[in-house]
Amino acid sequence: MAWPEALWRRQDLDLELKQSQQRLADITAQLHPPAEVLQAQQEAEAAAAAAEQARKEQKEREFQLAQLETKLQQHERKLYSGQVKNARELADQQAKVQSLQRRKSQAEDALLEAMLAREAAEDHAEETAAHASALQAEWETLRQAMVVEQERLQERLQHLTQEIAALDAQIPAAVLESYHYLKPRTGGIPVARLKGDVCGVCGMVVPPSTRHKVRRGEEAYCDSCRRLLIA
Numbered sequence: 001m002a003w004p005e006a007l008w009r010r011q012d013l014d015l016e017l018k019q020s021q022q023r024l025a026d027i028t029a030q031l032h033p034p035a036e037v038l039q040a041q042q043e044a045e046a047a048a049a050a051a052e053q054a055r056k057e058q059k060e061r062e063f064q065l066a067q068l069e070t071k072l073q074q075h076e077r078k079l080y081s082g083q084v085k086n087a088r089e090l091a092d093q094q095a096k097v098q099s100l101q102r103r104k105s106q107a108e109d110a111l112l113e114a115m116l117a118r119e120a121a122e123d124h125a126e127e128t129a130a131h132a133s134a135l136q137a138e139w140e141t142l143r144q145a146m147v148v149e150q151e152r153l154q155e156r157l158q159h160l161t162q163e164i165a166a167l168d169a170q171i172p173a174a175v176l177e178s179y180h181y182l183k184p185r186t187g188g189i190p191v192a193r194l195k196g197d198v199c200g201v202c203g204m205v206v207p208p209s210t211r212h213k214v215r216r217g218e219e220a221y222c223d224s225c226r227r228l229l230i231a
């Protein structure tokens with residue numbers, strides 16, 4: 001390949017290299033789970049903990065009620081056994097039974113409340129877990145697609161770097177030096193093709209002597225935009 005064509009190809013590859021590197025950087029930045037996914041996970045974890053707490057609360061209420069029932073049965077048995085004869089003691093025993101009945105009724109209410117709270121907490125835990133897992137699955141699909149693209153880009157970058165090195169070997173050192181010098185000063189497009197008698201990038205007329213050099217394959221520049229001209 002003559003050096004002007006190698007240079008032209010190199011410019012194309014440089015542009016592709018820059019785009020690929022940019023895309024790779026974007027992907028790397030996006031590979032972290034989005035805030036939405038993390039938030040949904042945190043909500044699901046909190047809801048699961050709340051449901052667990054509600055189950056413990058219900059168990060505690062059930063235990064308290066069972067204790068009261070046992071105590072009440074004991075006092076009722078004593079009251080109706082006929083063993084308590086003394087009027088004062090009988091009245092005390094009746095009061096004790098009535099008090100326990102009230103406490104049992106309150107414990108039943110509390111248990112019912114705890115059961116309803118547990119059901120609501122479990123429903124909420126189920127909903128938030130489903131939401132979190134749907135978001136997680138969606139993110140996982142996206143992440144896998146990005147990982148595939150990331151691998152493809154890494155391979156392409158490696159290939160581009162190798163091809164660029166091979167092209168550089170075909171370009172005269174002075175031209176390559178100009179290319180690197182001009183690249184950041186020309187928006188990444190330091191090479192222009194001669195189109196008839198004008199510069200292919202800036203469109204200004206190129207003097208006949210310069211055109212002559214370009215057509216002979218010599219190093220020449222556009223007077224207007226300073227780009228390296230090739231035929």
Ligand SMILES: [Zn+2]
Binds near residue numbers: 223225
């Ligand atoms: Zn020009």
